[in-house]
Amino acid sequence: MAWTRDELEAAFANYQKTVVEATQTRDWNIFADQFTEDATYLEHAFGSFAGREEIRRWVTRTMTAFPGNRMPEFPVSWYVIDEERGWVICEVQNPMEDPGDGTEHGAANITILHYAGDNLWSHEEDAYNPMNFLAMAKKWCRHAEKSGNLPDDARAWLDKMANVPG
Template structure:
């Protein structure tokens, strides 16, 4: 096993975070994918295991350009651990959603384990989270946006799909 220095791992993760921040800002997800080795293994527990950039790329575009991903504004790390012997970065990433219209901050977090390949590339990423927390956060955002009159049609469709009739919840609350 190749050992990478703490400085190299920290620098690579700093570049990873900057690339992810730019992707979230520009909504161009290709640079995010390009920081993975061509034969990356990406484990996403709710979706499955993707192998190679060619499997990761369409998934990330689809995920981040549809609700609720397209309402997530950034993915900052809340804490990180650098594990030199394994070449891994273990971190908790926040996934805040855009302001529904009243300054609310609604988000969910996940744990990510990134394994470094060298040369600024990552050979593996595993995202660990409770999907129900993401559904709950997105539903909370939808309800708040509905109250404020900022609920998009796409979010309303998602809300109906996951258990709430977006156009009739207000009426139920008033009864």
């Protein structure tokens, strides 16, 4: 089905607004509510998820644990819209909070969304190199540790990832 550009722009603006709200409130249920009941989600490090409730379980678990819980925002750098097919493709920045020394740490991903109508999405894919994210998060931990600001959950994550290259 073809969608109007205005509808896709409005739906994508709502998607971005919901991500901001979920980040600020730490309620990632509202993010999951943007998907159809039979939606699919492909995440390059965590795998595939089928259905809104599986997406909900994954996103609430992931975004409330390190490193997701140390990402204060997810700004979109650019996006393109395919009205005829209902796709929105964008680059999302994933910055970490200040580790305590003023350094900046982050990585980007490409998000591919398929629109289903009524402000709902039937598919999302987050395409990125997981090794780049791993190296970035480890570097953030080293800076936080040197600054005396390494949270316990980040320390546990770093210990768990100690033997993983990156």
